[in-house]
Amino acid sequence: MSSQSVTGTHGRVRRPRALSPLREHLRDTFWFAPTGAMVGIFVVWFLANELDAAIVGALRGAGSYDSISELQSVTNDAQTVVSTVSAAMMTFIGVVFSISLVALQMASGQLSPRVVRIFIRSRITKATFAVFLATFLLSLLVLTSYDSEPDPKLVKSVPVVQSVLTVFMVGLSLLLFVMYVNSTLRMMRVSYVIERVSAEAFQLVARMPVDAGGAGEVGELGPETARVVHEGRAGVMRDVNFARLLRAVRHRPGVILRILPRTGDFVVPGTPVLAVHGGPPPSARALRYTVHVGVERTFHQDLGFGLRQLADIALRALSPAVNDPTTAVQALDRIVQFLAAVANRPLDSLRYPDRGGVVRLVQPLPGWEELVDLGFAEIRGCAVGSPQVSRRMLAGLDDLLLLAPEDRRGPLLRHRELLTAAVERAVPEPADRDFALRPDRQGIG
The missing domain is CATH 3.90.1170.30 (Pyrimidine nucleoside phosphorylase-like, C-terminal domain)
Incomplete structure (x- = not known):
C-alpha cells in the first residue's frame, strides 16, 4: 500500500495522559463511586472505633468512671437515632432510585436514548447514592459497637465518635438529597440536557489544536x-x-x-x-x-x-x-x-x-x-x-x-x-x- x-x-x-481513558471509563460506570464510598466508610468506622476505645481506655486509666457513665448516657440516646437511620435508609435509597428511573425513562422517550449517559455520569447522582449507602453501612457497623455492659468499669468501648459521625452522615445525606432532586429536575428539562450535551462536545473541541505550524x-x-x-x-x-x-x-x-x-x-x-x-x-x-x-x-x-x-x-x-x-x-x-x-x-x-x-x-x-x-x-x-x-x-x-x-x-x-x-x-x-x-x-x- x-x-x-x-x-x-x-x-x-497537549501531551496525552496515561490514565485519561481509565478515568473516563470509570465515569461511565455507576458502581465505582458507591463501592469506593462503602470501602472508605468502613475504614473511617474502624478508625473511629479505635478512637472510641482509646478514649474509654484513657478515662479508665485516669479513674474518671463518672465521665464514662455520662458518655454511655449520651450514646444510649444516640442509639435510637442510629437504629432509626439503619431501618429507614434503604427505603430512602429506594425512593431516590425510583426518581432516577422515572427521569431516565422520560429522557430516553422524549429526547434520545443516547442522552441517558448524562444521568449515569452525573456527579451529584453518584455522590447521593454513595453517601446514602455509606450512611446505611455505617449505621450497621455502629450498632455492633454498642456495649450492653452497664458497669463503666467493665465497658470496653463507648461509640461516641461513631455516633457523632453517623449523625453527620445523616445530615450530609439530607443535604445531598435536596441537591439531587434539584439536579434531577434540571436534567428533565430539554434545554438543560441540550446544554449538557453541548458542554461535553465543547470540552473535546477545547482540547484540539488551534495554532498552525510548530515542531x-x-x-x-x-x-x-x-x-x-x-x-x-x-x-x-x-x-x-x-x-x-x-x-x-x-x-x-x-x-x-x-x-x-x-x-x-x-x-x-x-x-x-x-x-x-x-x-x-x-x-x-x-x-x-x-x-x-x-x-x-x-x-x-x-x-x-x-x-x-x-x-x-x-x-x-x-x-x-x-x-x-x-x-x-x-x-x-x-x-x-x-x-x-x-x-x-x-x-x-x-x-x-x-x-x-x-x-x-x-x-x-x-x-x-x-x-x-x-x-x-x-x-x-x-x-x-x-x-x-x-x-x-x-x-x-x-x-x-x-x-x-x-x-x-x-x-x-x-x-x-x-x-x-x-x-x-x-x-x-x-x-x-x-x-x-x-x-x-x-x-x-
Missing part, C-alpha cells in the same frame, strides 16, 4: 510496513490510549503509528486498527490495552458524537409523535454553535508528537463536510413541513457562511440550496413559501 500524506494543519497538541510537521508518513488488527470483542471504538501508543514507539526511531478507524466506528475482530509506517511494528504486549471497545459511543475522543446527539434530539422533536419544533430549534442553536467553534480549526487528522517534537501518532478526525452533513442533513429532510425550523436553519447557515473560511463554504451553500429547493417544492403558496424561507435566528419567535 502506498504511503499516505497527513491532511490538515498541525497544531500544538513535528510531516508531509509524508513513509511506506506502510505493517498493520495491527483488532483481536478483542466486536463493538464501538470508544477511545484510544494515546500515551501508551507513544510509549510503544518511543525507542523505535522513524516509526509512526496511524489509527485507521475513527473513534465511534464499529469494529469486529480482524479489523485493522493501526497502520505502521517507517519500520517494524511494536510488540503485541506494548500495544495491549491501547484500543478500547464498548457498546456505545462516548464524548472522550469522539468529535462527532455531540452533533449526533443534538441531531437525534431534533429529529425526535420533529417526529409526528412528538411534534415539538421549538426543541428542534434549540438543538439547531447548539449545532450552529458547535460548527462555528470548529469552522477555523484543523480537522481531518490530529498528530501527536513525542517528547522531541517528532510526530509519532496520527489520529483520524471527521472532516468539515462530514460534520456539516451530520448536523444538517437529516434535520433538513424533516424541516420542510416546519417553517420555524427551516427559518432557523437558514439563519444558522448564513451565520456559518460568514464565519467559515472560503474553502469551507461549499457544504454550507449546498445545504442551503437543497433546503430552499425542498421548501419551494413542498409549499405551493408563494406567501407561505416566502415566510418559510426567511432566515430567523429564533425560528418564528
Whole structure:
C-alpha cells in the first residue's frame, strides 16, 4: 500500500495522559463511586472505633468512671437515632432510585436514548447514592459497637465518635438529597440536557489544536510496513490510549503509528486498527490495552458524537409523535454553535508528537463536510413541513457562511440550496413559501 500524506494543519497538541481513558471509563460506570464510598466508610468506622476505645481506655486509666457513665448516657440516646437511620435508609435509597428511573425513562422517550449517559455520569447522582449507602453501612457497623455492659468499669468501648459521625452522615445525606432532586429536575428539562450535551462536545473541541505550524510537521508518513488488527470483542471504538501508543514507539526511531478507524466506528475482530509506517511494528504486549471497545459511543475522543446527539434530539422533536419544533430549534442553536467553534480549526487528522517534537501518532478526525452533513442533513429532510425550523436553519447557515473560511463554504451553500429547493417544492403558496424561507435566528419567535 502506498504511503499516505497527513491532511490538515498541525497544531500544538497537549501531551496525552496515561490514565485519561481509565478515568473516563470509570465515569461511565455507576458502581465505582458507591463501592469506593462503602470501602472508605468502613475504614473511617474502624478508625473511629479505635478512637472510641482509646478514649474509654484513657478515662479508665485516669479513674474518671463518672465521665464514662455520662458518655454511655449520651450514646444510649444516640442509639435510637442510629437504629432509626439503619431501618429507614434503604427505603430512602429506594425512593431516590425510583426518581432516577422515572427521569431516565422520560429522557430516553422524549429526547434520545443516547442522552441517558448524562444521568449515569452525573456527579451529584453518584455522590447521593454513595453517601446514602455509606450512611446505611455505617449505621450497621455502629450498632455492633454498642456495649450492653452497664458497669463503666467493665465497658470496653463507648461509640461516641461513631455516633457523632453517623449523625453527620445523616445530615450530609439530607443535604445531598435536596441537591439531587434539584439536579434531577434540571436534567428533565430539554434545554438543560441540550446544554449538557453541548458542554461535553465543547470540552473535546477545547482540547484540539488551534495554532498552525510548530515542531513535528510531516508531509509524508513513509511506506506502510505493517498493520495491527483488532483481536478483542466486536463493538464501538470508544477511545484510544494515546500515551501508551507513544510509549510503544518511543525507542523505535522513524516509526509512526496511524489509527485507521475513527473513534465511534464499529469494529469486529480482524479489523485493522493501526497502520505502521517507517519500520517494524511494536510488540503485541506494548500495544495491549491501547484500543478500547464498548457498546456505545462516548464524548472522550469522539468529535462527532455531540452533533449526533443534538441531531437525534431534533429529529425526535420533529417526529409526528412528538411534534415539538421549538426543541428542534434549540438543538439547531447548539449545532450552529458547535460548527462555528470548529469552522477555523484543523480537522481531518490530529498528530501527536513525542517528547522531541517528532510526530509519532496520527489520529483520524471527521472532516468539515462530514460534520456539516451530520448536523444538517437529516434535520433538513424533516424541516420542510416546519417553517420555524427551516427559518432557523437558514439563519444558522448564513451565520456559518460568514464565519467559515472560503474553502469551507461549499457544504454550507449546498445545504442551503437543497433546503430552499425542498421548501419551494413542498409549499405551493408563494406567501407561505416566502415566510418559510426567511432566515430567523429564533425560528418564528
